[in-house]
Amino acid sequence: KAGVTQTPRYLIKTRGQQVTLSCSPISGHRSVSWYQQTPGQGLQFLFEYFSETQRNKGNFPGRFSGRQFSNSRSEMNVSTLELGDSALYLCASSFGGSSGNTIYFGEGSWLTVV
Amino acid sequence: AQSVTQLDSHVSVSEGTPVLLRCNYSSSYSPSLFWYVQHPNKGLQLLLKYTSAATLVKGINGFEAEFKKSETSFHLTKPSAHMSDAAEYFCVVILPFTGGFKTIFGAGTRLFVKA
Numbered sequence: 001k002a003g004v005t006q007t008p009r010y011l012i013k014t015r016g017q018q019v020t021l022s023c024s025p026i027s028g029h030r031s032v033s034w035y036q037q038t039p040g041q042g043l044q045f046l047f048e049y050f051s052e053t054q055r056n057k058g059n060f061p062g063r064f065s066g067r068q069f070s071n072s073r074s075e076m077n078v079s080t081l082e083l084g085d086s087a088l089y090l091c092a093s094s095f096g097g098s099s100g101n102t103i104y105f106g107e108g109s110w111l112t113v114v
Numbered sequence: 115a116q117s118v119t120q121l122d123s124h125v126s127v128s129e130g131t132p133v134l135l136r137c138n139y140s141s142s143y144s145p146s147l148f149w150y151v152q153h154p155n156k157g158l159q160l161l162l163k164y165t166s167a168a169t170l171v172k173g174i175n176g177f178e179a180e181f182k183k184s185e186t187s188f189h190l191t192k193p194s195a196h197m198s199d200a201a202e203y204f205c206v207v208i209l210p211f212t213g214g215f216k217t218i219f220g221a222g223t224r225l226f227v228k229a
Contacts, residue, residue, distance in 0.1 A: 004157075033217065042221050056211065092158075099208040102160055103160075
């Protein structure tokens, strides 16, 4: 059974540009959530999608957005990149129907903004 | 307010000695509790989870954790540390939330294992 797949794994962008990251969840999982991980702030929740609807959102500016497609694949977009957006972005998936559902993480996308 | 506190930011043990990583939570609901491990440049891997069944939960790689409701704790233990256990460990709580669920991460505990 394939795990959570994130692409691209590594990317470098310039300030002011935008970036789109992709996440393919485990087959059958309907919930996809995104997290930002930095050395200073740790793991911070960005948003969660369930059946194409944003169900929960963290405290990030509107430059951070996401969406989920009918096949449960998800993308997140960051516009007008800032140096502080450099981070590991982690995607996770679960069945999403219960708080006991295990969340499975991808390997992450390393974003460097220069 | 709901929260997760990992009491130690760093823990250092010698190979072959026991490991104890501490986690306390605060919640007005019955939570689901998880421990994840993150090795350098990797995603998070599930070690074990508690979802209101047995209070002593066994996970992968010899780790186990005990849910103690009276102490609101979910500490992670291992009888004998290996060098490969050196990593960062996260205690995670998932709670019911309006319209869905809320996932709360602890700040992480970095485990160092000395030869």
